[in-house]
Amino acid sequence: MIPRSGMKGTPMRRFSRLLPLLVMLLACNTGCRRRASDLSADAASHKPGTETSQQDDRAGFDLGPSASDARFTERDIPLAERPADLSAFRDPFADGGDGNDSGAGKDVEWSTVLRDLHFEFDSFELPGSAQATLSEIGSSLRMHPDVSIVVEGHCDERGASSYNLALGERRALAVREFLVAMGIPSERIHTVSYGEEYPLAPGHDETSWARNRRAHFRIKDE
Amino acid sequence: MKRHRCRILLFWLLVVLTFRGGKLHGEVSGSVRGQGDRWFSVAVPAAVEGEGAEAFLEVLRRDLLRSGWIRAVPVPVGELASSPASFYVEIHVTPGSSLKVEAYLKATGQSGALVAKAYDVRPEDLSKASHRFSDAVVEALSGRPGIASTRIAFVAREGEHPAIFSIGVDGRHERKLVAGAFPCFFPRHALNRDWIVYTAYPKGFPELWLLDVVSGRNHRISARPGLNTLGALSPDGRTIAATLSFEGNPEVYLLGLTGKIERRLTRHRGCDLSPVWSPDGKSLIFVSDRSGAPQIYLLSLEGEASPKQLSFPFNCGSYCSSPSWSPRGDWIAFTARRKGRFAILALRLADGEVVALTDGSASSEDPSWAPDGRHLVWVETGRRGKLLVIGDLFRPGEGRTLPLPPRSGLRTPSWQGGARR
Numbered sequence A: 001m002i003p004r005s006g007m008k009g010t011p012m013r014r015f016s017r018l019l020p021l022l023v024m025l026l027a028c029n030t031g032c033r034r035r036a037s038d039l040s041a042d043a044a045s046h047k048p049g050t051e052t053s054q055q056d057d058r059a060g061f062d063l064g065p066s067a068s069d070a071r072f073t074e075r076d077i078p079l080a081e082r083p084a085d086l087s088a089f090r091d092p093f094a095d096g097g098d099g100n101d102s103g104a105g106k107d108v109e110w111s112t113v114l115r116d117l118h119f120e121f122d123s124f125e126l127p128g129s130a131q132a133t134l135s136e137i138g139s140s141l142r143m144h145p146d147v148s149i150v151v152e153g154h155c156d157e158r159g160a161s162s163y164n165l166a167l168g169e170r171r172a173l174a175v176r177e178f179l180v181a182m183g184i185p186s187e188r189i190h191t192v193s194y195g196e197e198y199p200l201a202p203g204h205d206e207t208s209w210a211r212n213r214r215a216h217f218r219i220k221d222e
Numbered sequence B: 001m002k003r004h005r006c007r008i009l010l011f012w013l014l015v016v017l018t019f020r021g022g023k024l025h026g027e028v029s030g031s032v033r034g035q036g037d038r039w040f041s042v043a044v045p046a047a048v049e050g051e052g053a054e055a056f057l058e059v060l061r062r063d064l065l066r067s068g069w070i071r072a073v074p075v076p077v078g079e080l081a082s083s084p085a086s087f088y089v090e091i092h093v094t095p096g097s098s099l100k101v102e103a104y105l106k107a108t109g110q111s112g113a114l115v116a117k118a119y120d121v122r123p124e125d126l127s128k129a130s131h132r133f134s135d136a137v138v139e140a141l142s143g144r145p146g147i148a149s150t151r152i153a154f155v156a157r158e159g160e161h162p163a164i165f166s167i168g169v170d171g172r173h174e175r176k177l178v179a180g181a182f183p184c185f186f187p188r189h190a191l192n193r194d195w196i197v198y199t200a201y202p203k204g205f206p207e208l209w210l211l212d213v214v215s216g217r218n219h220r221i222s223a224r225p226g227l228n229t230l231g232a233l234s235p236d237g238r239t240i241a242a243t244l245s246f247e248g249n250p251e252v253y254l255l256g257l258t259g260k261i262e263r264r265l266t267r268h269r270g271c272d273l274s275p276v277w278s279p280d281g282k283s284l285i286f287v288s289d290r291s292g293a294p295q296i297y298l299l300s301l302e303g304e305a306s307p308k309q310l311s312f313p314f315n316c317g318s319y320c321s322s323p324s325w326s327p328r329g330d331w332i333a334f335t336a337r338r339k340g341r342f343a344i345l346a347l348r349l350a351d352g353e354v355v356a357l358t359d360g361s362a363s364s365e366d367p368s369w370a371p372d373g374r375h376l377v378w379v380e381t382g383r384r385g386k387l388l389v390i391g392d393l394f395r396p397g398e399g400r401t402l403p404l405p406p407r408s409g410l411r412t413p414s415w416q417g418g419a420r421r
Helices: A004-008 A011-031 A039-044 A083-089 A108-113 A130-143 A161-181 A206-212 B002-019 B053-066 B077-082 B123-142
Strands: A149-154 A189-195 A214-219 B040-045 B070-075 B087-094 B099-107 B115-121 B151-158 B161-168 B175-178 B184-189 B195-200 B207-212 B217-222 B228-233 B239-244 B251-256 B261-264 B272-277 B283-288 B295-300 B320-325 B331-338 B341-348 B354-356 B363-369 B375-382 B385-392 B399-401 B411-415
Touching: A108 A130, A130 A161, A149 A161, A161 A189, A161 A214, A161 B184, A161 B228, A161 B272, A161 B320, A161 B411, B040 B053, B040 B077, B040 B123, B053 B070, B053 B087, B053 B099, B053 B123, B070 B077, B070 B123, B077 B087, B099 B123, B115 B123, B151 B184, B161 B184, B175 B184, B175 B195, B175 B207, B184 B228, B184 B411, B195 B228, B207 B239, B217 B228, B217 B239, B228 B272, B239 B272, B251 B272, B272 B320, B283 B320, B295 B320, B331 B363, B341 B375, B375 B411
Parallel strands: A149 A189, B040 B070, B040 B087, B207 B228, B320 B363, B341 B363, B363 B411
Antiparallel strands: A149 A214, B087 B099, B099 B115, B151 B161, B151 B411, B161 B175, B184 B195, B195 B207, B207 B217, B228 B239, B239 B251, B251 B261, B272 B283, B283 B295, B320 B331, B331 B341, B341 B354, B363 B375, B375 B385, B385 B399
């Protein structure tokens, strides 16, 4: 790569023409300190099981075959999308819960008593207007000691969904605190936060947001 | 003559500078600005004969480019070993019902290989072999794990309810992970294994669940009254930090895998939530509104020190949430409200330097770090709706959109940790 004619010069000249090559070689050397062995050596490290992670501590918790149990080899990559297994991912609670039953219609009287309460932005303080509604709910609960209710806390879409989940819970808890202060046993008032998941109004303006920042009530199914 | 020598010198200097990005395993220090301009030059065959070889190379070229560490230079096969690039890739493909691919990363002018892999794959799965080889090349050169074969979990609406999905970082092979006739959200990957902690409402209330992605099994961790949510598995896989409110206020607790409470970590009238582990498992960051609005706090698990506030209105914004801790431990990223929009900020723990990763043209939320501690994924809300965006700590203000079909309720992505399957 160095011009042949260059080799005929004085030693100094020769050196000066070789200098760039030396610079490059030096650069390569520092860059290539970590040299791997040949394929045979590398292939040896790909025997089944060598790429597994460390043994995990299951602490009595049955997690089934985890990553650390499964054998893995670079030569036999589990490449399929495993469509047969997809069923395992779907509806893991199929035999479990019953979703969100509204409980509406259980007692016609309740649908008029259990009215939504609305909150200020980023606040879980009960608004002044909530007192009348809550007093009515409290007295109705006292008259029907067999009834338990669920207070749902909801938020508008603004802000972090994680923080909104906590905010919704605090809205529900604020309602519960008030009812407990009215003498309703706390075990009859369940709270659940849905954060910003289920807006009542679909818009992206203050009118919609104000409707969505709410505590909603439902009768708890036993 | 002197001028001629100067020209030769200049030529070689340019060659060296052009084809040699950074030092092998070079440590990134100082400001992140400008780090994105450092890369390794790798010569990749411009075209190759044989069934599957071109497909393998096409994916590989894209993967190497997306890694951020490498510039792939197309070079004719015969000139690979003599190109001015510092490194080169050599592949041999043997066709058949299954393709046998041998792939090497070699250093120019050196014998032996830095990476040598052999794959035996069905033609339709060739891209996975490319991803794996790309990750091996990136790790050999940068010293950090590659991201080409990782996946990203995210939440999107499935019918009426939010459900959890995952997708490859190339935007392909989407898969439904958890869905039901109730909300499932807040997936958070473990650092060292393919487990996801998430929140689900199977009985109408938020419960904390764990999914072993490999076996597909789900396990309930906590279903106490109130919130059981925003859980994160510790790096050693033995403990889950989570947000519970059964004592009347959202607080951060440590739970065993059986759900037993090991320790209550926060005690404050404000909301304490979203705990995230440090990679060494010795501390946590979490969100608290104890100062009036949500901000990020650091809590050491050693000793009894009280939480230290990391983000403040003056340096980050009035509302900071959704933190993620880089797997390398040096940076955290979070969402911050700035000028009425949400931005993604990164904060270096050593000196408190704050870098805005988004340019403010759209609202962006919910960052999650990639295993390389360089890339992040977040959700951008713009004119085109909600998108998953992959950003680069070394290239603030830039981002690549993950091609996803339009969907509602897209949020809280979580990048798969170091566990590779």
